[in-house]
Amino acid sequence: MSIFTSLLAGLLFGLGLIVSGMANPAKVLGFLDLAGSWDPSLAFVMAGAIAVGVVAFAVARRRTVSLLGGVMKLPTASHIDRRLIGGSVLFGVGWGIAGFCPGPGLVALGMGEVKALVFVGAMLVGMGLFEWLERRGRR
Numbered sequence: 001m002s003i004f005t006s007l008l009a010g011l012l013f014g015l016g017l018i019v020s021g022m023a024n025p026a027k028v029l030g031f032l033d034l035a036g037s038w039d040p041s042l043a044f045v046m047a048g049a050i051a052v053g054v055v056a057f058a059v060a061r062r063r064t065v066s067l068l069g070g071v072m073k074l075p076t077a078s079h080i081d082r083r084l085i086g087g088s089v090l091f092g093v094g095w096g097i098a099g100f101c102p103g104p105g106l107v108a109l110g111m112g113e114v115k116a117l118v119f120v121g122a123m124l125v126g127m128g129l130f131e132w133l134e135r136r137g138r139r
Contacts, residue, residue, distance in 0.1 A: 005068060014107045020045040023107040025099025025115065032096050 014023075021027040022045060030039035063072055095101045100108060100119045108116035 002068060002070070013103065014110070017104050017107045018111075023104040023111065025108070028095070028099045028104070 017023045020042070022042065027039065028042065030037065031042040033039075057074070060072060060074060066072055091101065098105075098115070098119045100116060102123060105116050105119045105123060109120050
């Protein structure tokens with residue numbers, strides 16, 4: 001059942017990214033182009049996502065198990081440090097250069113976008129490099 005619901009959630013998420021235009025790098029870059037011909041439509045998509053997230057987290061905090069019976073695992077960290085700021089800056093710069101972030105990049109890859117192949121490949125290399133550096137730092 002868990003695999004089926006995960007698949008369904010992923011399909012719904014991907015469909016939402018396609019319908020909202022988040023999987024289109026030109027639309028994303030138009031949103032990020034504050035000095036040029038700014039396209040504010042993705043701000044509404046983000047505001048809607050934040051609203052849904054706020055409600056979902058408020059409900060989740062009151063529960064000990066998920067709707068499917070799994071253990072609730074909510075984030076516990078609340079401090080802002082250099083790693084969080086650095087990662088946020090790196091994420092934003094990558095999003096601004098490529099017009100993709102991880103979810104839309106995977107959706108665009110599934111749609112056959114060649115740019116997405118480069119993005120997802122670079123993303124995987126970056127994730128591997130991070131894991132390698134983390135393991136190395138723990139020794």
